Amino acid sequence: MSVTVKKFFLLFLLVQPSTSISFGPKITVVVQNGLQGGRDMLLHCESADDDLGVQLIHPNNSFQWKFQNNVFGRTLFHCSFQWESVLHKFVIYKTSRDHNTCHICNWIVKEDGPCLIFSGRTDCYNWNSLEER
Secondary structure (H helix, E strand, O other): OHHHHHHHHHHHHHHOOOOOOEEEEEEEEEEEEOOOOOOOEEEEEEOOOOEEEEEEEOOOOEEEEEEEEEOOOOOEEEEEEEEOOEEEEEEEEEOOOHHHHOOEEEEEEEOOEEEEEEOOEEEEOOHHHHHHO
C-alpha cells in the first residue's frame, strides 16, 4: 500500500507544473530604467515557468515581480531590454548560493549594462559579459 502512495505522489509531482509547487521565501526582483536622456525601455522577462510579458518602463520607473523558487530549487529568469534600436539580453535571476539570502534583488539598467544593488554594494555587468553569470 505505501508503495502505491509513493508512486502516486511521485506521479503527482511530475504532472504538476513547477509553478504550482514551490518552496522557500518569496523573492522580489525590481528592474529600474536608469537610461540617460529620458528614454523609455521595453522589458520582457521569463523563466521556464512564467512569462511576464512585455513591460514599458518610463525613465526612473521600475517593474517588479515576486516568485518562489521551483520545487527543484533551480529558477532562472532571463530578460530582454530594448530602447530605440538597441536590444540586449541578460540573466536577471539565477538560483545560487548568493541568492539564497537575497529576497529582494534590485537592478538598475544602464546603457552599458545592468547593476545589481545588494547588501549596500553595487555590482555592474557589461552586456557582453553574459556568459560569466
